[in-house]
Amino acid sequence: MTPRWYPLRLSTPVARHVFGGRAIADRLGRRGLPAGRIAETWEVSDVDGRGAEVVAGPLAGRTLRELTRAHPDELVGPGWRGDRFPLLTKFIDGTGMLPVHVHADDETARRLEGEPNGKTEAWHVLDAAPGATAFIGTREGVDRAELxxxxxxxxFGSVLRELPLRPGDTVYVPGGTPHSFGPDALIHEIEQTSDIQQHAMPWNMQDGSPVDPEQRRANVERLLDEWDPAARPHPTPGLRLPPSGDADRVLCCAGPHFALERWRLGTGTERELPAGRVLLLSNAGGAARVRSAGGDDELGPGRTLLLPAALERASITGPADVLLGYLPDLDRDVRRPLLAAGYGPEAIAALHGG
Known part of the structure; x- marks a missing residue:
C-alpha cells in the first residue's frame, strides 16, 4: 500500500568522536542533544548500524531503508533503484582537528572494500575561526613513498595542501582525496551513503585510544592504495543565481552523486521547494516554517526534514537560512540555469572539484 507522504522527521544518531565539542548546540542552536561531546549528528542516514527511522506521523517507526526499498519512486524519485537510500547528511563539529583520512571512490570501494559505492562528500562551512584551514589533497609531485x-x-603539512576554510565556502571532496579540517570549524556535510574510510592517525577517533603500531602501518598502506594523487579540489563560494525578491539562492556544489544549495529568505518571503525528487532540507538558521500538502511544520535550528519525491507541493517561509540537498539532473538543474545566469564552463566545473 502506498503511504500518504508528508515531510519526514528522522532519528539522528550522534557520534562522540574525540574531535567534537558543543558547537552544534551552542553555535547552531540545536536543542535536545545529550550532554557532553558531540562530534556529529547524522541527519539523514541509511548506513548500517546508524540507520534512521521516521519519528513522527503515520510512518513513525518505519526505517529509511525499508521505505527506500518498498517505495523507491515515491521516496527518492521516479526510476531510481537501489538497496540503500543514496544520500547521507551530517552536521560536524570540528572543535578539534579531524583525523587525516581517505574515503575510497566507487571503483576502489568495490575492488578493495567489497562495498557497492565509495564516499564522495562535500563540506559546507557554517562557521570557522579566523585563519582556519583544511588539508585537501596532496601537493604536486608527492609520491607514494614520500606520502x-x-x-x-x-x-602532514609537508605533503598535503593546506587551504583556507571560510564561512560560506563549500569543498567538494572526491573519493580518493586525503583530507581533514579543524580545529574550530562547524560543517554541514552531504555525501554518498557509506562509512568506509582509512585514516593515518596513531589514535582512534572514537575514544583517542592508541592504535597498535603494526595496525597503523597497515592502515596507512590501505590509505595509500585508495589515494588519488590527482584529486586537488578547492574551496569555492558557490554560484549565486539571480535573486527573486527578498530571497538569495546559492548553488554550493553539484556533481554526479549530489547537489547542495543554500537559500536565505527574508521575513514573510515564501518560496516553492523543488518537487519530483527527494529533498533534504537542513536548517542553518532560526526556526523556519515549511508548508506542504502533508501539513505545516516548524523546522528548528540544526534540524532536518526529508521531503519525499511524491510530495506534490512544499514551500518555505522566511526568515529562513536552509540547505537543500538532492540528486541532480546535471543538465536541467545545474548547467542550463547557470549558463543562463552568465557563468562559464570553468566556473560550473568548480562546483564538483574542478
Missing part, C-alpha cells in the same frame, strides 16, 4: 613517510611522522 607514507610523512603520514607516519604526522608531518
Amino acid at each position: 607514507r613517510s610523512a603520514l607516519l611522522a604526522e608531518d
Whole structure:
C-alpha cells in the first residue's frame, strides 16, 4: 500500500568522536542533544548500524531503508533503484582537528572494500575561526613513498595542501582525496551513503585510544592504495543565481552523486521547494516554517526534514537560512540555469572539484 507522504522527521544518531565539542548546540542552536561531546549528528542516514527511522506521523517507526526499498519512486524519485537510500547528511563539529583520512571512490570501494559505492562528500562551512584551514589533497609531485613517510611522522603539512576554510565556502571532496579540517570549524556535510574510510592517525577517533603500531602501518598502506594523487579540489563560494525578491539562492556544489544549495529568505518571503525528487532540507538558521500538502511544520535550528519525491507541493517561509540537498539532473538543474545566469564552463566545473 502506498503511504500518504508528508515531510519526514528522522532519528539522528550522534557520534562522540574525540574531535567534537558543543558547537552544534551552542553555535547552531540545536536543542535536545545529550550532554557532553558531540562530534556529529547524522541527519539523514541509511548506513548500517546508524540507520534512521521516521519519528513522527503515520510512518513513525518505519526505517529509511525499508521505505527506500518498498517505495523507491515515491521516496527518492521516479526510476531510481537501489538497496540503500543514496544520500547521507551530517552536521560536524570540528572543535578539534579531524583525523587525516581517505574515503575510497566507487571503483576502489568495490575492488578493495567489497562495498557497492565509495564516499564522495562535500563540506559546507557554517562557521570557522579566523585563519582556519583544511588539508585537501596532496601537493604536486608527492609520491607514494614520500606520502607514507610523512603520514607516519604526522608531518602532514609537508605533503598535503593546506587551504583556507571560510564561512560560506563549500569543498567538494572526491573519493580518493586525503583530507581533514579543524580545529574550530562547524560543517554541514552531504555525501554518498557509506562509512568506509582509512585514516593515518596513531589514535582512534572514537575514544583517542592508541592504535597498535603494526595496525597503523597497515592502515596507512590501505590509505595509500585508495589515494588519488590527482584529486586537488578547492574551496569555492558557490554560484549565486539571480535573486527573486527578498530571497538569495546559492548553488554550493553539484556533481554526479549530489547537489547542495543554500537559500536565505527574508521575513514573510515564501518560496516553492523543488518537487519530483527527494529533498533534504537542513536548517542553518532560526526556526523556519515549511508548508506542504502533508501539513505545516516548524523546522528548528540544526534540524532536518526529508521531503519525499511524491510530495506534490512544499514551500518555505522566511526568515529562513536552509540547505537543500538532492540528486541532480546535471543538465536541467545545474548547467542550463547557470549558463543562463552568465557563468562559464570553468566556473560550473568548480562546483564538483574542478
